[in-house]
Amino acid sequence: MKRAGPYLTLAAAAVLGGGLLVTNTLTGLNRDANTAGTATAPASPGASTVVNFPQDADYVTEIATDSRPITLSLTVTGVKAVGYACDGASVENWMRGAAEAGRMVLKGNNSQLEGTLVGDALKGTLTLGERTYDFLAPPVQPPAGLYLAQTANGRDSWIVGPDGSVTGVRRAPDGSTSPAPDLAPNARKVDGDDDDF
Numbered sequence: 656m657k658r659a660g661p662y663l664t665l666a667a668a669a670v671l672g673g674g675l676l677v678t679n680t681l682t683g684l685n686r687d688a689n690t691a692g693t694a695t696a697p698a699s700p701g702a703s704t705v706v707n708f709p710q711d712a713d714y715v716t717e718i719a720t721d722s723r724p725i726t727l728s729l730t731v732t733g734v735k736a737v738g739y740a741c742d743g744a745s746v747e748n749w750m751r752g753a754a755e756a757g758r759m760v761l762k763g764n765n766s767q768l769e770g771t772l773v774g775d776a777l778k779g780t781l782t783l784g785e786r787t788y789d790f791l792a793p794p795v796q797p798p799a800g801l802y803l804a805q806t807a808n809g810r811d812s813w814i815v816g817p818d819g820s821v822t823g824v825r826r827a828p829d830g831s832t833s834p835a836p837d838l839a840p841n842a843r844k845v846d847g848d849d850d851d852f
Contacts, residue, residue, distance in 0.1 A: 706757045706772050708734075711847075713800040714777045714792035715816055726822040727781060727790060728801040728814040729759070729770070732847030736761060738768050739801050739812060739845070739852075740781060743822040745832045747812060748783055749852045793817075802842040803852060810852065811835045813842060 714729040723742040730737050736754035738761045741747040750763035757772040759779070770779030770792070777792045795817045802813045813823035813835055823835030845852075 708736075708754050708757065708759075708772065709794075713795050713797075715795045715799055715814060716790050716792035717816075718781065718788045718790050720786075720788070725781075725783075725788070726814045726816070727792060729761075729768075729777060729792060730801050730845055730847045731759070735848040737801070737845055737847050737849055737852075738763070738781075739814065740766070740783065741812065741814065741822060741824045743824065744834055745824065746783070747824040747826065747832060749812075751850065754847065797844075801845040802838060803845050803849075804839045804842040805851075806839075811839060811842070812852070813838050 708731045710733060712731045716727050718725045718727055718740075720742075723744060723746075725740050725742050725746065727738065727740045731754045734753055734755045736752060736759050738750040739747070740750075748763050748766040750761035750766055750768050752759065752761035752768075759768065759770040759777065761768040765784050767782045768779060770777045770790075772778075773791075775794050777790075777794075779790060781788045781790055799815050799817045802815060804811045809825050809827040811823060811825045813821050815821055815838065821838050823838070825833050825835045827833070
């Protein structure tokens with residue numbers, strides 16, 4: 656039997672190799688066409704995950720002013736929040752509003768608060784009358800928070816700080832204000848959905 660010459664062998668190898676190359680190229684093109692449009696788009700550079708408030712949370716901070724410092728307490732229950740700012744002498748402001756998707760907007764008598772969760776703390780601005788203050792309020796654990804008691808002498812309100820300090824104001828039935836007495840044993844904790852003030 657006669658063997659094929661070397662030229663014939665090389666030609667056969669060239670034809671086979673060319674066929675494989677064409678097949679691989681076409682397969683790759685088909686694969687690219689089939690997967691076009693199915694790739695996941697990269698996340699936009701500024702995208703961030705929304706952080707929700709805990710179901711129940713309290714935040715307390717002190718704000719420096721030109722006169723007496725103002726103590727601020729914020730309490731959240733579900734998607735509602737209550738804020739109370741006082742100087743422990745005569746200034747006090749109650750606010751209420753929504754706390755959703757990591758953002759809080761509260762309004763009261765001649766006062767407003769806007770805050771956003773940054774980490775686990777609440778950062779924002781408090782407006783009392785014509786003045787606006789920046790604040791950063793960390794979360795606190797009980798017994799810290801906001802307390803209230805209705806008495807014959809009026810309404811007593813207290814903010815208990817994380818160090819156990821107490822700041823409060825009494826509002827008499829005639830609307831006048833004065834420093835609150837010591838935290839009363841019957842004082843109740845204020846929740847974010849309260850409206851008893």
